[in-house]
Amino acid sequence: MAATLTEKIIARACGRDAVKPGEIVTGRLDLLMMHDSGGPRRVASRLEKLGARVWDPDKVVVVSDHFVPAVDLESAQILALTRNWARAQGVRHYDMLGICHVVLQEHGHVRPGMFCVGGDSHSPSGGAFGAFMVGMGATDITGALVTGEVWVRVPTTTRIQLDGRLARGVSAKDVMLMLCGTLGMGNEGQVFEFGGAAVGALSMHERLTLCNMTAELGAVTGIVPPDATTVAALEATGQSFGVDLAAWQSDPDAGFGAVHRHDAATLAPQVAAPHSPANSRPVTDYEPIAIDQCYIGACTGAKLDDLRMAAEVLKGRKVATTTRLLIAPASAAMTNQAAAEGTLATLTAAGAILLPSGCGACAGMGAGMLGDSEVGISTTARNFKGRMGSTHSQVYLASPYAVAAAAVKGVICDPRELLEEWA
Amino acid sequence: MKLTGRAFVFGDRIDTDLLAPGPYMRQPLDVLAAHCLEAIDPGFAAEVRPGDIVVGGESFGVGSSREQAVQALAKLGVGAIIAKSFARIFYRNALNLGVPALVCPQLQAERGQRIEVQPIEGRVVNLDTGREYRCDPIPAQLMEIVTAGGLMPWLEQKLARERQA
Ligand code: SF4
Numbered sequence: 001m002a003a004t005l006t007e008k009i010i011a012r013a014c015g016r017d018a019v020k021p022g023e024i025v026t027g028r029l030d031l032l033m034m035h036d037s038g039g040p041r042r043v044a045s046r047l048e049k050l051g052a053r054v055w056d057p058d059k060v061v062v063v064s065d066h067f068v069p070a071v072d073l074e075s076a077q078i079l080a081l082t083r084n085w086a087r088a089q090g091v092r093h094y095d096m097l098g099i100c101h102v103v104l105q106e107h108g109h110v111r112p113g114m115f116c117v118g119g120d121s122h123s124p125s126g127g128a129f130g131a132f133m134v135g136m137g138a139t140d141i142t143g144a145l146v147t148g149e150v151w152v153r154v155p156t157t158t159r160i161q162l163d164g165r166l167a168r169g170v171s172a173k174d175v176m177l178m179l180c181g182t183l184g185m186g187n188e189g190q191v192f193e194f195g196g197a198a199v200g201a202l203s204m205h206e207r208l209t210l211c212n213m214t215a216e217l218g219a220v221t222g223i224v225p226p227d228a229t230t231v232a233a234l235e236a237t238g239q240s241f242g243v244d245l246a247a248w249q250s251d252p253d254a255g256f257g258a259v260h261r262h263d264a265a266t267l268a269p270q271v272a273a274p275h276s277p278a279n280s281r282p283v284t285d286y287e288p289i290a291i292d293q294c295y296i297g298a299c300t301g302a303k304l305d306d307l308r309m310a311a312e313v314l315k316g317r318k319v320a321t322t323t324r325l326l327i328a329p330a331s332a333a334m335t336n337q338a339a340a341e342g343t344l345a346t347l348t349a350a351g352a353i354l355l356p357s358g359c360g361a362c363a364g365m366g367a368g369m370l371g372d373s374e375v376g377i378s379t380t381a382r383n384f385k386g387r388m389g390s391t392h393s394q395v396y397l398a399s400p401y402a403v404a405a406a407a408v409k410g411v412i413c414d415p416r417e418l419l420e421e422w423a
Numbered sequence: 424m425k426l427t428g429r430a431f432v433f434g435d436r437i438d439t440d441l442l443a444p445g446p447y448m449r450q451p452l453d454v455l456a457a458h459c460l461e462a463i464d465p466g467f468a469a470e471v472r473p474g475d476i477v478v479g480g481e482s483f484g485v486g487s488s489r490e491q492a493v494q495a496l497a498k499l500g501v502g503a504i505i506a507k508s509f510a511r512i513f514y515r516n517a518l519n520l521g522v523p524a525l526v527c528p529q530l531q532a533e534r535g536q537r538i539e540v541q542p543i544e545g546r547v548v549n550l551d552t553g554r555e556y557r558c559d560p561i562p563a564q565l566m567e568i569v570t571a572g573g574l575m576p577w578l579e580q581k582l583a584r585e586r587q588a
Contacts, residue, residue, distance in 0.1 A: 024562045038488075050578055121488050121512065137488045137512055139519040143574045146582070151565065186436070186482040188508050218485060220511055384440075384486075 002251040004157035005225050006191045009132040009248070013115035021156040021189075021257070026149050027115045031059055031126075031133075034119035034141055035100045037066035037363070040085035041078050042138040043145060053089065055148035060091040061109055063100035066365055068358040075365075098331025098357045101125035101212060101299040105204065106333055108237035112226040112248040117141070117150055122299055122381065124219070127211035128204060129234070130226035130248050132191075135215065155191040155220040156257035157250065162198035164265040169416040171309060172206040173301065173379065173399040176213035177270035178262075181280030185218045190257060192222040193250060198264035199224060204233040205305035212300050213381050216277040225249045269415055271377075272397035275385040283402060288411035290322065291396075293376040294403050295388070297328035297355070298362040301379020304334040304343075306400040311346040313404035313418050319351035320410030325403075326368045328355035350407075361388050370395070377406045424570065426502045426523070426540045427550070428474040430532040431467060433460070435480035439513065442484065442492035455491060456498035473500030476538045478530060480506065484513025493520045503540045505530055505547060505558075518565055521573035527558030542566060 001018050003011065011019045013027030034043070039062055047053065054060050064082050067075035079095075086093035094103045101122055104110050112130035117123065119141040126133030134152065136144070144150050162175065179192075192214045199207070207224045214222030224230075226248055234241050250256075268282040296302050296310055307329060319325045327347055329335040335357060338344040348354065360366030362380040369389035370376050376388060376395045383395035396412065405415035441462050447455040460467045477496060483506035484492055493516045496504065503523040517524040523542040530547055532538055537550040545560030561569065571577035 024565065026564070046575065050575075050582060052578075052582060135488065135512065137490050137516045137519070139490060139574050140515055143519070143578055146578055185485065186508070188482065188511055218482065218510060 002253040002255070004250040004254040004256065005130065005193060005248055006132055006155060006157050006223055007254070009113055009115055010152060010154055012113065019154045021154050021255070023154045024151055025154060026151045029059060029117060029144060029148050029150060030114040031061065031109055031116040032118070032141070032144055033061045033063065033100055033104055033116070033123065035062070035066055036064040036068070036078055036082045038119040038138050038141065040082045043142045044081070044085050046142045047145065050146060052146045054091060054145045057090040059148070060089070060145065061104060062086045062091055062093045063103050064093070064095045065099045065103070066359045066363050068096040069356055071366065096332070096358070098333065099299040099359060101208065102303060102330040102334070105129065105208065106237065106331060108234055108239045108241070111234060111241055112230065112243050112245070117144055121215050122212050124214045124221035125208050125212040125299060127214070127221050127223035128207035129230055130224060132221065132223065134221045153189065155189055157193050157254070158187070158190045159256045159259040160192055160194045161259055161261045162194065162196040162264045163261065164263050165198055165201055166264045166267060167416070169401050169419045170267050170269055171399045171401060172202060172209040174267055174270045175264075176210060176216065177272050177277060177280035177397060178267060180213070180216050180272065180277040181270065183217060185216060185276070185278050187217045187219045190219045192217065192219050194222065194224045200227060203305050204229060205303040208303065209300055213277070216381055269399060269402050271402060271412060272383060274383055274394040274396065277382065277397060283398070283412065283414045286412045288409070288413060289396070290375065290411050291377050291406050292323060292374040293368070293370060294323055294325045294407040295361060295368055295376055295378040295380065296400055296403055297326070297360055297368070297378070298380040299330055300381040301400055302328055302330040304337055306379060307334070307338050307343050307347065309400040310404040311343045313401055313408065313415055314350035314352070315346050315422070317350055317408050319407045322410040323407060325350070325352045325407040326355055326361070327352045328360045328368070329357050332357050364388055377403050377412060379403050424541065424543055424566070426474065426476070426542070428476040428502050428538060429472070430476055430478050430534060430536050430538045431464070431471060432478045432532055432534050433463065433480065436482045436485050437479050439484060439486035439489050439492040443489055443495050452491070452494055452498050456495040459495040459499060468499060471499045471501060474502040475500065476540060477501050477504045478506070478532050478538070479504065481508050483509045484517070485510040488512045488516070490516045490520065493517045493522055497522050503542065505540065518561070518569055519574040521569055521571070523561060523569050525558050525561065527556055529556050530558070542569070
């Protein structure tokens with residue numbers, strides 16, 4: 001029977017030949033991720049009460065990213081609890097090495113065909129590697145840790161077909177903001193499968209951004225069918241995996257809920273106005289709104305490719321004196337790579353301030369918060385009221401190109417104009 | 424399982440900030456619950472009685488994964504939540520915390536009307552209008568979690584059974 005990639009993964013995980021959208025089935029987990037905020041501090045006491053241990057320590061990964069580095073006693077205690085719990089349970093722990101969704105990929109934990117959960121709403125990021133990965137709350141995570149199983153309602157697959165190529169200065173972030181603007185945030189029960197020539201041409205970092213922001217669409221998750229780019233990225237983690245590329249694809253005659261076609265070449269850079277990603281419109285619709293703070297950070301917007309986009313705009317330029325540019329690279333390894341190749345020097349020469357790798361201001365926890373009436377533009381995924389500081393602050397969302405351009409001009413502007421000057 | 428209670432009717436996209444308002448998130452649950460939905464219905468927390476039923480529109484529980492959004496309703500005694508659709512994580516959290524959540528797009532109810540819900544059979548009746556609605560039943564395997572009182576008690580029972588075996 002013809003099936004979508006997601007249906008194939010779920011069927012395999014629950015030991016069936018086939019599953020249908022809408023059915024509720026229980027699958028065996030290949031991977032469970034949790035972080036310092038929703039992880040051990042919430043589940044440790046529950047497991048203790050149950051007198052249970054994790055079902056398979058080899059399949060559990062803990063990442064400390066929300067409270068790093070500790071800025072107060074409370075965060076220091078949470079980080080210590082996380083460290084001690086991970087050690088006692090014998091599970092893998094990445095401590096201050098970067099943001100969970102990025103660190104998982106860097107170490108090859110997520111692979112095509114896997115059935116995974118994460119204790120974070122942006123866990124759909126794992127779909128970039130052709131896995132089915134969804135986010136859950138802390139009680140759910142506790143149950144999954146004990147049983148190694150999770151029930152899911154099989155989602156309907158919505159196909160996003162991106163033909164052509166994205167223009168210079170336009171990125172995966174713009175694709176997702178455009179989709180949030182056109183489809184809204186209520187796409188429950190759907191998995192967004194991304195395909196077409198423009199997706200095939202995207203790097204893994206860009207595919208991570210696509211899947212990451214399916215959370216903003218209200219979808220179950222996102223997925224990119226694996227290809228040679230996926231395999232190359234997995235091999236680069238230093239481990240060798242036999243990936244059966246042919247097995248993990250949607251059948252051409254599979255039952256898609258809907259297919260949305262877009263010509264990637266005509267997509268303009270997008271900006272989401274406060275206080276919702278659904279308020280996205282092309283940057284050309286905006287007045288030159290003055291910006292107090294430009295923030296390049298988060299799993300969505302500060303991977304190595306994102307830093308390179310910013311550097312493309314900032315090369316030989318300076319941050320305007322009326323604004324400030326803060327950059328929190330998504331992982332320690334990416335900071336290192338950006339330093340080795342000169343990208344970091346381009347950013348700091350322009351006047352960017354470097355922050356530690358972690359969730360930071362994206363989660364409203366670390367450095368880079370906004371005060372009352374301040375206006376920010378950010379590469380993060382959400383601009384809900386008060387998320388990055390004061391409830392009276394305003395946050396616009398955009399790509400690393402557009403945030404870097406705003407840093408140079410001090411106002412919201414079209415990054416393509418700055419890039420053209422270099423052409 | 425049959426539940427009967429008065430309807431409290433809300434519109435589309437009731438989000439987790441309305442259900443569990445940020446400023447009270449650090450307070451004890453009873454304080455948080457007293458502010459549940461106050462931004463759109465200031466009398467709700469005071470009026471709702473154990474067994475009453477919350478009726479919502481599309482994307483009920485949209486927003487963050489905070490479980491307090493469900494815990495606040497449960498603390499007030501809400502017996503079931505019926506909506507046109509639910510945000511996925513909220514739906515899971517509701518069942519995990521022992522609150523039946525039913526998808527019933529056709530239901531027509533006004534505030535205060537008496538509603539009867541049979542979650543396993545997938546049947547909702549507006550006792551005041553006499554109209555009966557079919558909805559997706561909560562699947563038996565998930566209803567097991569709800570009747571146990573939520574995922575934690577369900578896990579306790581499951582582990583106890585396994586230890587005995
Ligand atoms: S960077 Fe932001 S979106 Fe990503 S995991 Fe951290 S808090 Fe969530």
